[in-house]
Amino acid sequence: MKLLSLIVVCLTGGLLLYGTADLPDWGDPNAPASLHLSNYYIENAIRDTEVPNLVTAVLADYRSIDTMLETAVVFCAGLACFLLLRDFTPKKDHHYRHVPTGVILHVKNPDRQVIVGNEFEDMDKEWLPPDTIIKTVCRMLIPFIQIYALYVVAHGDFSPGGGFQGGVILGSSFILLAISYNLKYLLKRVSEKFLGILSAAGVLVYMGIGLAAMVLGGNFLDYEKYAPIFGEHHIRALGMLGVEIGVGMSVTAVMVIIYINIVSEGKHDEGL
Amino acid sequence: MTELFMLIAAKYNYCLYVILMMIGLYAMIAKNNLMKKLVGMNIFQTAIILFYVSIGFKHNATIPIIMGDHGHGGHGAAINAADYMNPLPHVLMLTAIVVSVATLGVAMALCVKVYQRYQTLEEDELRMRLSEKIKL
Amino acid sequence: MYWSINLVILIFVIVCALGAIYVKDLLATAILFGAYSFMMCLLWAIMGAVDVAFTEASVGAGVSTVFFVAAVFRTSRRTKD
Amino acid sequence: MIHYPAIVVIAPLVGALIAGILSFVEERYAYPAALIATGISCAAAVRDLIYVAGHGPIAYHMGGWAPPMGIEYRIDTLNAMVLVLITAIAFLNLAASWPNIKQEMPDRSPSFYAMYLLFVVGLTGVASTGDLFNLYVLIEITSLSSYTMIALGDRDRGPISALNYVFVGVIGASFYLLGVGYIYIKTGTLNMAEFATMIPTLQDSTTILTAFILCIVGVFIKMALFPLHVWLPNAYSYAPVGFARIVAPLMTKVMVYVMVRLMITVFGLDYIFIKLHIADTLVWLGTIAILAGGVMALAQTNLKKMLAYIIVCEIGYMVGGAWLGNDLGLTGAVLHILNDGLMTFALFLAVGNMVYKLDRVQIKDLKGLFAKMPWTMTGFVLAAFSIVGVPPTCGFFSKWYLILGAFKAGAWHFAAALIISSLICAVLFFKVFEVCFFESPDTHDGHGSDTHGRHTTVAIQEAPAISLAVLGIAGISLIVVGMYSKTIVVRLIWPLLSS
Numbered sequence: 001m002k003l004l005s006l007i008v009v010c011l012t013g014g015l016l017l018y019g020t021a022d023l024p025d026w027g028d029p030n031a032p033a034s035l036h037l038s039n040y041y042i043e044n045a046i047r048d049t050e051v052p053n054l055v056t057a058v059l060a061d062y063r064s065i066d067t068m069l070e071t072a073v074v075f076c077a078g079l080a081c082f083l084l085l086r087d088f089t090p091k092k093d094h095h096y097r098h099v100p101t102g103v104i105l106h107v108k109n110p111d112r113q114v115i116v117g118n119e120f121e122d123m124d125k126e127w128l129p130p131d132t133i134i135k136t137v138c139r140m141l142i143p144f145i146q147i148y149a150l151y152v153v154a155h156g157d158f159s160p161g162g163g164f165q166g167g168v169i170l171g172s173s174f175i176l177l178a179i180s181y182n183l184k185y186l187l188k189r190v191s192e193k194f195l196g197i198l199s200a201a202g203v204l205v206y207m208g209i210g211l212a213a214m215v216l217g218g219n220f221l222d223y224e225k226y227a228p229i230f231g232e233h234h235i236r237a238l239g240m241l242g243v244e245i246g247v248g249m250s251v252t253a254v255m256v257i258i259y260i261n262i263v264s265e266g267k268h269d270e271g272l
Numbered sequence: 273m274t275e276l277f278m279l280i281a282a283k284y285n286y287c288l289y290v291i292l293m294m295i296g297l298y299a300m301i302a303k304n305n306l307m308k309k310l311v312g313m314n315i316f317q318t319a320i321i322l323f324y325v326s327i328g329f330k331h332n333a334t335i336p337i338i339m340g341d342h343g344h345g346g347h348g349a350a351i352n353a354a355d356y357m358n359p360l361p362h363v364l365m366l367t368a369i370v371v372s373v374a375t376l377g378v379a380m381a382l383c384v385k386v387y388q389r390y391q392t393l394e395e396d397e398l399r400m401r402l403s404e405k406i407k408l
Numbered sequence: 409m410y411w412s413i414n415l416v417i418l419i420f421v422i423v424c425a426l427g428a429i430y431v432k433d434l435l436a437t438a439i440l441f442g443a444y445s446f447m448m449c450l451l452w453a454i455m456g457a458v459d460v461a462f463t464e465a466s467v468g469a470g471v472s473t474v475f476f477v478a479a480v481f482r483t484s485r486r487t488k489d
Numbered sequence: 490m491i492h493y494p495a496i497v498v499i500a501p502l503v504g505a506l507i508a509g510i511l512s513f514v515e516e517r518y519a520y521p522a523a524l525i526a527t528g529i530s531c532a533a534a535v536r537d538l539i540y541v542a543g544h545g546p547i548a549y550h551m552g553g554w555a556p557p558m559g560i561e562y563r564i565d566t567l568n569a570m571v572l573v574l575i576t577a578i579a580f581l582n583l584a585a586s587w588p589n590i591k592q593e594m595p596d597r598s599p600s601f602y603a604m605y606l607l608f609v610v611g612l613t614g615v616a617s618t619g620d621l622f623n624l625y626v627l628i629e630i631t632s633l634s635s636y637t638m639i640a641l642g643d644r645d646r647g648p649i650s651a652l653n654y655v656f657v658g659v660i661g662a663s664f665y666l667l668g669v670g671y672i673y674i675k676t677g678t679l680n681m682a683e684f685a686t687m688i689p690t691l692q693d694s695t696t697i698l699t700a701f702i703l704c705i706v707g708v709f710i711k712m713a714l715f716p717l718h719v720w721l722p723n724a725y726s727y728a729p730v731g732f733a734r735i736v737a738p739l740m741t742k743v744m745v746y747v748m749v750r751l752m753i754t755v756f757g758l759d760y761i762f763i764k765l766h767i768a769d770t771l772v773w774l775g776t777i778a779i780l781a782g783g784v785m786a787l788a789q790t791n792l793k794k795m796l797a798y799i800i801v802c803e804i805g806y807m808v809g810g811a812w813l814g815n816d817l818g819l820t821g822a823v824l825h826i827l828n829d830g831l832m833t834f835a836l837f838l839a840v841g842n843m844v845y846k847l848d849r850v851q852i853k854d855l856k857g858l859f860a861k862m863p864w865t866m867t868g869f870v871l872a873a874f875s876i877v878g879v880p881p882t883c884g885f886f887s888k889w890y891l892i893l894g895a896f897k898a899g900a901w902h903f904a905a906a907l908i909i910s911s912l913i914c915a916v917l918f919f920k921v922f923e924v925c926f927f928e929s930p931d932t933h934d935g936h937g938s939d940t941h942g943r944h945t946t947v948a949i950q951e952a953p954a955i956s957l958a959v960l961g962i963a964g965i966s967l968i969v970v971g972m973y974s975k976t977i978v979v980r981l982i983w984p985l986l987s988s
Binding site (some may be wrong): 018032033041062073076197203206207210211219221 | 492494499502503505506509510512514549550551552553554557558559560597598601603604607610614620622623626627629633634635636640641648673674675676677678679681694695696698701719788789944
C-alpha cells in the first residue's frame with residue numbers, strides 16, 4: 001500500500017515538474033502575471049481608494065465578494081463545530097475543592113449544586129494544581145493582546161493586518177484565558193450564546209454594508225454609493241474599515257467556538 | 273548540462289513547491305493515523321499557497337504598501353509598477369489560508385467524533401471495528 | 409541575496425514537513441507542524457508577501473497548533489506508524 | 490438596474506445568518522426564515538431565466554468594478570437554467586424534509602437549516618460566478634457544509650465517510666486551485682471571459698495544457714467520475730435524509746455544469762477538441778463509468794447505496810456526452826443535467842419517505858410497500874421509469890440526444906453503454922418493485938408465500954402529507970419537463986452552443 005502511494009505521488013510530481021518547464025522565470029518584473037492586472041491595481045488603487053495597503057484595497061474593495069464568501073466559510077466552520085460536537089446532555093458528576101482545607105468533594109447527582117463562592121472552587125476531573133505564575137502572567141498579558149488585536153483590525157488600511165489576522169489574535173486571547181484558568185472561567189465571561197450571535201452578526205455587518213449599497217442604487221458591495229451620506233472624502237476607506245470590523249467580529253467568535261467545542265467534546269465543562 | 277541547471281536555477285521556487293505538495297499528498301494517502309493525514313492535508317494546501325506567493329514576487333521590488341508622498345490622493349509622483357510586488361496573489365492567498373484553517377477545524381471536529389465512537393484513530397483498527405460492528 | 413536565504417529556509421521547511429509526518433508522538437507532530445507554519449511565514453516575509461506572512465503566523469502557527477493540541481488532548485497521543 | 494444575479498446568491502446567505510442567530514434566540518422561527526430565504530432566491534432565479542431568455546446574458550459587476558478588476562457574475566441561458574433547478578429543488582426539499590429533520594436531529598435542527606442554506610449559497614454561487622478564484626471559494630463553501638451535514642447522519646458510519654470525503658474533496662479543490670494558479674501565471678487575469686480572449690494566442694504552451702488537466706482532474710474528483718468516485722456511495726447513503734435529497738441531485742450535477750462551463754466559455758471548444766487529443770479517451774472513461782456504476786449498483790442490498798451507484802452511472806452519461814465533440818452530444822449532456830437532477834430528487838424524496846416510516850432501507854425489508862405506502866411508491870415508480878428512459882418522462886429525451894450524438898460522432902461503444910445501462914437500470918428497479926409489490930408485507934418471514942398472494946388488507950402508513958405533496962410536484966415536473974424538452978433545447982441550449 002505504501003509503495004503504491006509512493007509511485008502515484010512520484011508520478012504526479014514528475015508530471016507537475018515537467019509542467020513547470022514552460023513557466024516564466026521566478027521574480028522577473030515583466031512576467032505575464034505581473035503585467036496586466038496587477039499594474040492596474042498598483043497604479044490606480046491609491047487614486048480610487050486612498051488606502052496605502054494595496055492588499056487590503058484589493059481584498060476589501062475590488063474583490064470584496066471574495067472576502068464576504070470567505071467570511072461565510074469561517075462562519076460555516078464555526079457552525080459546523082457547533083453542530084457536530086455540541087451535546088446538551090447534563091454532566092453526571094461534579095468536582096469541587098474546598099479552598100481553605102484542600103478537601104475535594106465529588107458530587108454525584110447533578111441536582112445537588114454547591115455554590116462556587118469564596119470557599120468552594122469548581123474544578124475539572126484532571127485537576128491541575130493552581131499555578132499562580134501562569135494565572136497572574138496571563139491575567140496581565142491578555143488585555144494587551146486584545147488591544148493589539150483591535151489595533152491590527154483597525155490599522156489594516158495602512159500596515160499589514162486586517163480583519164482576519166486581528167480576529168484570530170483576539171480569539172486566541174480568549175483561548176489563552178481558557179487555557180490559563182479553566183474552560184468554565186471563560187464560559188462565565190463569554191457565553192456560548194454570545195459567541196454564536198457574534199459570529200453571525202459579523203457576516204451580517206459585512207452583508208448589511210453590501211445590501212445598503214444595493215438599496216442606494218449601486219451594485220452589491222459598491223462603497224461609492226455611500227457618498228451622499230458619509231461625504232465624498234475617503235468614502236471607500238470607510239467602507240473597507242466597516243467591512244474589516246465585520247470580518248474581525250465573526251473570525252474572533254468562530255475561533256473561540258471551534259476551540260471550546262473541540263477541547264470539551266461539546267459538553268462545555270472541562271477543557272485543556 | 274549548464275542549460276538545465278540555469279533552467280532550474282531560474283525557476284527553483286516552482287520546483288520546490290512540487291516537492292512539498294508531494295510530501296503532503298504522500299502523507300494523506302499512506303499514513304495510517306487520521307491526524308497525520310490532517311497534517312498532510314495542511315502541508316498540501318500550504319504548498320499551493322507557496323506557489324501562488326512565488327508568482328507575485330519581483331526582484332528588487334518592495335512590499336505592496338505605497339508609503340510616503342504618493343499617499344495623498346495620488347497627485348504625488350507617478351507610481352512605477354515595477355518596484356512594487358504584485359498584490360493580487362497575496363489577496364488570493366489570504367483567502368486560501370483561512371479556508372485551510374476552516375477545513376482543518378471541521379476535520380478536527382470529525383476526528384474527535386470518530387474517536388468518541390470507536391476509541392481509535394488508526395485506519396486499520398477502524399476498519400476492523402467497522403467490520404465487527406456489521407457482523408453483530 | 410534572496411537566493412541563499414530562500415534556500416536555507418526552504419530546507420528547514422522540508423525538514424519540518426518530513427519530521428511532522430514521520431515522528432510517532434502526536435504532540436511532537438503538533439509542535440513540528442507549528443514550526444513548519446512558522447518557517448513558511450518566514451519564507452513569505454522574505455518573498456515580500458507581508459500580509460500573507462502575518463496571517464500564516466497568527467492563523468497557521470498560532471491557532472491551528474492550538475486546535476491540533478486540543479484535538480490530541482481529546483483523542484489518543486500515540487500512533488502506530 | 491437588475492440585481493437578480495446578486496439576490497439569488499445573497500438571499501440564502503442572509504437566511505443562513507438569520508437562522509444561525511435564531512437558533513440561539515428563538516428556535517421556532519429558524520425554519521420559516523429558511524423557507525422565505527429559499528423562496529426569494531427561487532423567485533429571483535426564475536426572474537433571471539425569463540430576463541436572460543429574452544434579452545441575452547447579464548453581466549453583473551460586483552462592487553461596481555469592471556470585469557478584469559472586479560468580480561463579475563455572468564448569467565447566460567446555461568446557468569440561468571441550472572440556477573432555477575438548484576433553487577427550485579432547494580425550496581421544495583426544505584418544504585418536504587421538515588418531518589425528517591425533526592425526527593433525525595431534534596435538538597439542533599435550527600442550525601441544520603443554517604448549514605443547509607449555506608450549502609444552497611455555495612451551489613447558487615458556483616452556478617453564477619464568472620471569476621475563476623471566486624469559483625474555488627464557492628466550491629469550498631459547498632464542500633465544507635456538505636462535510637458536516639454528511640457526518641450528522643448515521644451515528645456509526647457518518648463521521649468516517651465524511652472524513653474520507655474531506656480528504657478527497659480537499660485534494661480535488663486544491664488541484665482546481667493549482668490549475669487556476671497556472672492560468673494566472675500565464676495570462677495575469679482571473680476572469681473567465683477575458684481568459685477566453687487570451688487563449689488563441691497561447692494555444693501550444695504546456696502551462697495552459699497543465700492548467701487544463703489540473704482543473705479538469707479537480708472537477709472530476711469533485712464530480713465522482715468512475716475511477717475517482719470512491720467517496721460518493723458511503724457519503725450519500727450515510728447522510729441524513731433531509732440533506733441526501735439535495736446533495737444527491739445537485740452537488741455532482743453542478744460540478745458537471747462547471748466542467749461544461751470550463752469547456753465552452755473558459756477554454757473554448759476549438760482549443761479542447763482540435764488542440765487536445767483527449768476527447769475520445771474521456772468518452773471511453775464515460776463508458777467505463779456507466780458500465781461500472783450499473784454493475785456495482787446491481788450488487789447492492791441497501792437501496793440508498795444502489796441509488797448512489799446509479800448517480801455514478803449518470804455522471805458517466807454526462808461526461809461521455811459532453812466530450813463526444815458534436816453539438817448533439819453537448820445538448821444531451823446539458824439537458825441531462827436538468828433531467829437527472831429532477832429524477833434523482835424525486836427518487837431520494839421517495840426514499841426519504843420510506844426511511845421516515847420504516848427506518849431501514851435494506852431492499853429485503855421493503856416487503857409489501859405498495860400496500861403500505863401507495864403514493865410514495867407511485868412517485869418512486871415514475872422516477873424509476875424516468876431513469877430507465879420511458880418516453881413521456883424527461884429521462885428519455887436527454888438519453889435520446891446522447892444516443893444521437895454518439896451515432897453522429899461514431900462512438901459506438903458509448904451508444905452501446907447507454908443502451909446497456911438502461912437495461913441494467915430496468916433490472917435494478919424491477920428487482921425493487923418485485924420485493925415491494927409481490928411479497929406480502931407482515932407475514933412472518935420465510936414461508937410467507939403459502940397464502941399464495943392473497944392481499945391482506947394492510948393499514949396504509951403513509952408519509953406526512955407535505956412530503957407526498959412535494960413528491961407529487963416532482964413527479965409532475967418530470968413529465969412536464971419531458972414534454973417541453975424540445976422548447977428547452979431550442980430556446981436555451983442551442984443559442985448557447987451557436988455562440
